[in-house]
Amino acid sequence: MLALTRKNKIRELVLEQKNVTVSELASLFSVTEETIRRDLKSLEESGLLIRTYGGAYIQDGVVNDLRDSLRETILVPNKQKIAKKCAEFINNGDTIALDASTTAFHICSEIKNKRITVLTDSLKVSSYLSNYDNIHLISTGGTFLNKYSSFTGKSAQKTIMEYFVDKAFVSCRSVDMQHGITDANEEIAAIRTLLIERAKKAFLIADHSKFDNVSFVSICGFDKIDVVVADEPLNAEWHEFLKQRNISLFECAQDDPADKA
Amino acid sequence: MLALTRKNKIRELVLEQKNVTVSELASLFSVTEETIRRDLKSLEESGLLIRTYGGAYIQDGVVNDLRDSLRETILVPNKQKIAKKCAEFINNGDTIALDASTTAFHICSEIKNKRITVLTDSLKVSSYLSNYDNIHLISTGGTFLNKYSSFTGKSAQKTIMEYFVDKAFVSCRSVDMQHGITDANEEIAAIRTLLIERAKKAFLIADHSKFDNVSFVSICGFDKIDVVVADEPLNAEWHEFLKQRNISLFECAQDDPADKA
DNA sequence: TTGTTTTTTGTTTGTTTTACCCAAAATAGT
């Protein structure tokens, strides 16, 4: 049996009977319990179930179609690296903002066990984090944009204006030295502008494909950004540019840090 | 059996029969009494029951939105009947409000193909309807209440105040002739009050278990209600009461309408 | 095809969690 087939069957099973045990699945598929644990682990990270001692379960209704987010497979390993890096900055007691980007969604699985407050415009982030009691979850609400899985519009903006956060983790479409941070969608850009504005510390999440490009709508200039988290090392010009503006830069190597030696 | 499953079953049991003994549970699940004690301890810490010498119990009466989680799982066929009935009132082009009740969630599957606008405080409703492009989805946002899967609080209320809807479908905990529509949770009640207020036509969704009871917080009086949708036929007294107030009543038979013959 | 790399699965080892047993302390009933 194909590994993916097994995972799909596990997903179906857990959807059907709400909870499964490791031993049950191991004997069902004739594989080791370790293999099952690995499967459950990856399924949990995709937000399809929640692991517990001895097995896994789902809460009825909440986790519906997050599996689609699995398919956004471009640059996933890089985004996970960035997500892991970002999670390092998030401590218990923090109040953070997560936008409706793929990377922000990946951050969720890294922080699900922390005791924090999360403000988000993303439905996927909300759905995922709603399973964890230790997360104090606040949604911006507003008009739902299917394409981005984001709540936007005047209502969302007004709601954001009611809160302050310690750290905001915001992605974008393009980053350019001259034109700053830009996005393709006006509504999304407006939300991101606000999330950054309401944060003590703004983290710009951007993989290398976004640099040196300009998109339609402006989110903000570099003066609002405190930290940039990128996937691959940027060139010297960018290093100098960010350094001048007192912006910290974190570059997540694709593989081991030892690679750089 | 999964440890978590056992705890859930204990929770259901104590909700069902008000009190349980350690020895009873130990023999029921074939574990030692110490194990049960630990379970009860952790359940007590999450506020789901109160431990006493020899067992545990819950207080039935004023402040118990605890029973609601059990309530979710009962009378499902009835709720589906009500949901189907409600869906008949919803037409293309309508703007409707759905609250965070089980019945409202059931309504979703009935209206998923209609071209409508939906305002909701329920994460489950949002998650479900987000998959359908024909649904214009608006979330109230706000602070997430895990127990109800609902967004509440000041932000949610402010957002609701920005919209008007044609029809609101709202459930509750209790319905009483003298004290009107009431609920166990203050935050949820506040949201429901507003949803009703902002609707041209307010539909009260209530299965028979809710009638002639009073809960802690008031949602509204009968003057705000336009239609009542119940599962089983109400008694003559209620018929008269609603008729006097010009409130339409729809009673959904449990099975086929032919059953009543 | 062959050989190499990558991915997946199984195995081993050590750690953590859970459940059980037993004895001492605490509690309720008489």
Place this chain on the structure above:
DNA sequence: ACTATTTTGGGTAAAACAAACAAAAAACAA
């Protein structure tokens, strides 16, 4: 105050987990 029962805490065994490594399978390039 006495007694029977329950609770608590310590110690122990078993189950589950995590991490590291080895083997097998699959994917890939030459």
